[in-house]
Amino acid sequence: MTMNAPAPQTDTSVLACHECDLLQYAPAVAGQVVCCCRCGCQLRHGSGCRPSTSLALVLAGLLVFVLANVFPVIGLEAGGTRTATTLLGTAWQLSQQQMQPVALLVLLTGVLMPGLELLCLLYLLLPLSLGRAPRGFAHVMRLVRILHPWGMVEVFLLGVLVSLVKLAHMAEVHPGIGLWSFFALILLLAGNASRFDAGQLWERYQTCRAIH
Ligand SMILES: [Zn+2]
Structure with missing residues (x-):
């Protein structure tokens, strides 16, 4: 459905285009x-x-997010010595090797931002699916919008895969549960992003608010 005339009608809602910023009236047709x-x-x-x-x-995403951060991402075996590390462990090691900016970047884009985004979505979606309006809805929606571009789990995973290929020549590499969990997390985040419709959430929020 393409809107031809931006004129007010009954059963319409005002939408701002996120590409060209034009304010227009949209028919409320589900x-x-x-x-x-x-x-x-x-x-x-x-x-x-x-x-x-x-x-x-989001719940499935939170589950695999916890698994991805608790279990090792990769394990290395060389000369009879075996080591394994998690994403948090990687950030810690980087900070210990005087690479604090890189460690901070890994921590922010790989752990904090995606985790916070998932928690914010849980805060919004859980009450809405139960027919209740969450407090501070507008603020949390804005926060989700800010956080989303900063979650770069897929970029991190691409870096891990490149490292795996390079390290395979030097040591025996064992992909861990954390790595598979990150793959699952990327798929779940992509699935959620493709379904996420801020307009529909706002409508749902207004309906829940009017009822209670
Ligand atoms: Zn537009």
Whole structure:
């Protein structure tokens, strides 16, 4: 559905295009794709995604996030000595080797930002799926928007894979549970991002707020 005339009607909501910033009236029709009348950018998904579906993805994401950080990402075996490290352990080792900026970057983009984003989404989606309006909804939505570009788990994993190939010539490399968990986390985060529709969440929030 492409909006031809940005004129107010009954059962409409005001949407701002996130590409060209045009404010326009969108018809409140469930399950329809809504596109910007100026640049054609998709403003509303037509999937009719329910909060409970996104909540399931976020809960699964939190579970594998914990596994990814508790279990070793890779193990190395050379000369009869075997070592294994987690992502947090890697950040710690980097800081011990006078590479604090890199350690901080690994910690922020690989652990803190994705973890905080998942917790914020849980805070929003759990009450909404139960028909309740979470407190500070607007602030947490803004926080999710800020955090999302900083979660770079896939970039980290690409770096790990390159390192694995290089280290394979020097030592025996054992991928750990943490590595597989990071793969699962990337898939779950991508699945959630493709379904995430801020407009639908806002509508759901307003409905829950009106009821209670
Ligand atoms: Zn636009």
